[in-house]
Amino acid sequence: MSVSIASSIVSLHEPGRDALPAYVRALEAGWSPNTMRNVAPEQLAAIAADPDAFVAGLNQRGGTIRLHDGSEVARLPDMIRWIIATDRPERPFVGSINLRWQEDESGKPVTELPPHVLGHVGYTILPQHAGRGYASAALAAVLAEARTVGLPFLKITCDVANAASRRIIEKAGGRFVESFVAPLYGPEERLMYRIDLQS
Template identity: 50%
Template sequence: MELVVPDLAYLDAYADALRRGWSPDNIRLEMTAREELAKIAADPVAFVASLDDREAKGGPITLPDGSKAARLPGFRRWIWDGTFCGSIGLRWQPGTALLPSHVLGHIGYAVVPWKRGRGYATQALALMLEEARREGLPYVELTADPDNEASQKVIRANGGVLVERFEAPAYGKEELRFRVALD
């Protein structure tokens, strides 16, 4: 298993996962999948390029309630084992490890259902933590639903420590916030 930079060579496998019901967004599931398929159909080159946006030029993001918020710098990597396995992304605010309240964590990941249970999320998170160190972050925060024990296990296996249980106002649900120290 490795993390690959999104590329046209892998795009068909990514789009196939979207068509099969997977989504890189654990909150806006089907809507994100439809939006990404439309972007791929309209301009596959621009779509792939948009997944590496270290200067936050991509415009605002849509929150679950339909409101818009400023995009943070970030990038995605695709989890690959010869076929598409999932996606993991890193986002940050320049000059600080703090995140705006509408951003649940520095790192988000989603493994396709047909590849779960193989340790891919744990390995992908370990690799992405190295990327976060290279960005100069002293720590990263990740969130998980209180009932998502698999995700909590992935985070804890990578040194995550539970910081708080909180209500995510923009998302209308309770979350667990974990922190992974990077120094």
């Protein structure tokens, strides 16, 4: 499934076999869809073993995920989207973005997040495609998906030194909330932003 945003330079796609070769090339080049740890080797092994199962696993709900410290936790409800550039004739795969949230017992989304989750949204662009507006366009598209889910706002974080990410978040309407340290991820200071979704 793709999400089309008017005048956007990207489309967002559920992980699928059509873009899998480009995804594999990105992993082989050293890119990781996880900004907290390099998951490229394990993903490449999983794709080599069973590409259909790998793709299905990205799109399914439930299961567990492994954190950077090796511990496993329950996977939150989420949407993983592969970012395809539409402003170039070859329509290259340029990165990924995901939206995650918690639900109450009735299945209604709630805005609280567990300590191991820094924010509702995570994204990463392949280095060779950085600086072309793809992350900004992808984040705008994900905000539309978050409204569909029913979230009233998103928390999104970035490292203090990541000026490019700060600009992307602020362009999407992010309002600075606080600086904080997440002990699970080390002593580095991070910035928390909030993006309101209700008009």
